[in-house]
Amino acid sequence: MYPSRFRYEAPRSIDEAVALLQEGGGEAKVLAGGQSLIPLLKLRFASPELLVDINGVPGLDYHKVDPDGTIHIGALCRHADLERSTILPARQPTMAAAAPLVADPIVRNRGTLVGSLCHADPQGDWASVVTALAGYVVAQGSKGRRKIPMAQFVTGPFQNALGYDEIAVEAVIPAPKGIAAGGYLKLERRVGDFATAGVAVAVEMSGGVVSRAGIGLTGVGGSTISATDAAQALVGAPLAPDRINHAAELAAAAAQPRSDHRGSAEYKRHIVRTFVQRILTRVAQPNGRAA
Amino acid sequence: MSSLFEEIRERPGGDVPTRRVTITVNGEPRTADIEPRLLLAHLLRQGLKLTGTHTGCDTTNCGACTVLFDGKPVKSCTMLAVQADGHEVTTVEGLAGSSELHPIQEGFKDEHGLQCGFCTPGMMLTAKALLEENPNPTEDEIRWALSGNLCRCTGYQNIVKSVLWAAKKMQSAG
Numbered sequence: 001m002y003p004s005r006f007r008y009e010a011p012r013s014i015d016e017a018v019a020l021l022q023e024g025g026g027e028a029k030v031l032a033g034g035q036s037l038i039p040l041l042k043l044r045f046a047s048p049e050l051l052v053d054i055n056g057v058p059g060l061d062y063h064k065v066d067p068d069g070t071i072h073i074g075a076l077c078r079h080a081d082l083e084r085s086t087i088l089p090a091r092q093p094t095m096a097a098a099a100p101l102v103a104d105p106i107v108r109n110r111g112t113l114v115g116s117l118c119h120a121d122p123q124g125d126w127a128s129v130v131t132a133l134a135g136y137v138v139a140q141g142s143k144g145r146r147k148i149p150m151a152q153f154v155t156g157p158f159q160n161a162l163g164y165d166e167i168a169v170e171a172v173i174p175a176p177k178g179i180a181a182g183g184y185l186k187l188e189r190r191v192g193d194f195a196t197a198g199v200a201v202a203v204e205m206s207g208g209v210v211s212r213a214g215i216g217l218t219g220v221g222g223s224t225i226s227a228t229d230a231a232q233a234l235v236g237a238p239l240a241p242d243r244i245n246h247a248a249e250l251a252a253a254a255a256q257p258r259s260d261h262r263g264s265a266e267y268k269r270h271i272v273r274t275f276v277q278r279i280l281t282r283v284a285q286p287n288g289r290a291a
Numbered sequence: 292m293s294s295l296f297e298e299i300r301e302r303p304g305g306d307v308p309t310r311r312v313t314i315t316v317n318g319e320p321r322t323a324d325i326e327p328r329l330l331l332a333h334l335l336r337q338g339l340k341l342t343g344t345h346t347g348c349d350t351t352n353c354g355a356c357t358v359l360f361d362g363k364p365v366k367s368c369t370m371l372a373v374q375a376d377g378h379e380v381t382t383v384e385g386l387a388g389s390s391e392l393h394p395i396q397e398g399f400k401d402e403h404g405l406q407c408g409f410c411t412p413g414m415m416l417t418a419k420a421l422l423e424e425n426p427n428p429t430e431d432e433i434r435w436a437l438s439g440n441l442c443r444c445t446g447y448q449n450i451v452k453s454v455l456w457a458a459k460k461m462q463s464a465g
Binding site for chain 1: 350354360364369435438
């Protein structure tokens with residue numbers, strides 16, 4: 001298999017890339033890690049006239065933390081960079097837990113977090129994580145930069161809120177007000193397969209009480225699901241077992257799984273319930289920030 | 292040199308734009324004029340005749356097409372050849388010296404790490420990158436590193452043993 005013909009450009013700056021996208025007038029695609037886009041091109045599910053490869057744009061491969069705790073992930077930061085991150089384990093346990101579970105080790109050497117968000121696959125791990133963390137995407141286009149909250153960024157399966165001349169230049173995780181805790185769990189039939197179900201949980205703890213919570217669900221609906229009722233049920237109290245179980249029930253109810261070769265809808269709902277319980281039970285243990 | 296995958300070489304009217312790329316393959320600079328849509332796996336196999344890189348699933352799953360791109364394993368069916376311009380690629384043909392096998396190849400031979408051999412080039416290149424990052428891996432670490440390379444014959448047991456063998460050999464060689 002190989003892609004249909006396209007014009008290929010490798011700009012050296014974001015401005016140059018944006019100008020190319022403008023020129024492309026909606027018939028252009030941005031290529032970063034390519035681990036989703038290139039298979040789509042090969043299968044001819046996507047046939048853009050112009051491919052704008054941003055891999056040659058310097059200074060986009062970072063992930064860094066501000067003094068206040070805000071985390072920035074550049075458009076060319078690979079999954080493997082996040083997996084090997086020295087920043088995330090102490091700062092952001094939900095992201096640290098997810099990074100080694102994305103795709104497989106070889107794909108992680110190329111694929112990017114920002115690209116995964118843009119691809120907006122309902123099976124994508126990072127969209128659930130960034131949703132749970134109430135993160136946002138910074139888009140740069142001909143009219144300048146804007147922030148798009150994750151809740152509005154994914155507009156449907158494989159659809160995002162970017163304008164045709166906009167590039168997602170970074171993802172941002174806001175600084176936690178309490179102590180960041182949480183985790184990510186995924187059930188897959190084998191490494192690299194699409195998730196049967198995945199659950200991202202992010203909580204902030206202040207004085208033993210949950211001050212903020214977010215729960216994102218992978219692969220159990222037409223797009224990434226934010227289980228807002230479940231998350232809200234955790235806020236304002238310690239992580240007691242009855243609270244955890246209640247939130248797990250609400251998260252399972254928020255899932256919209258379909259029965260398929262990976263399991264029945266009922267089974268997938270059960271996984272969601274179990275994963276929420278498992279992550280929060282670990283977080284609730286002494287020194288149990290990560291799960 | 293002739294560099295294009297046969298099916299892509301049809302050029303209606305000869306007006307199909309190509310790009311000149313120079314890629315260091317197994318230590319040697321190779322220059323080719325290619326269509327941007329040519330995949331790295333196709334350039335290696337059809338263009339450069341380095342057929343040790345196998346295309347298995349062609350859908351980013353199996354890892355048979357794994358090569359080292361600037362030292363890191365990538366699936367060459369999921370990269371455009373044009374993206375390798377100015378970069379270094381190592382294929383399985385680059386593992387052995389002029390007269391002797393690479394310790395990883397010796398390991399696969401000694402520990403019967405292959406049956407049909409289709410997945411072997413990808414397995415060995417992923418193992419090479421692992422051993423460079425972690426010269427003394429545990430069995431679990433090897434299984435983790437190789438989890439993006441699929442084998443349909445051996446059940447992985449002997450592949451893991453082969454990599455352990457190579458790690459030991461490379462360590463004793465200092």
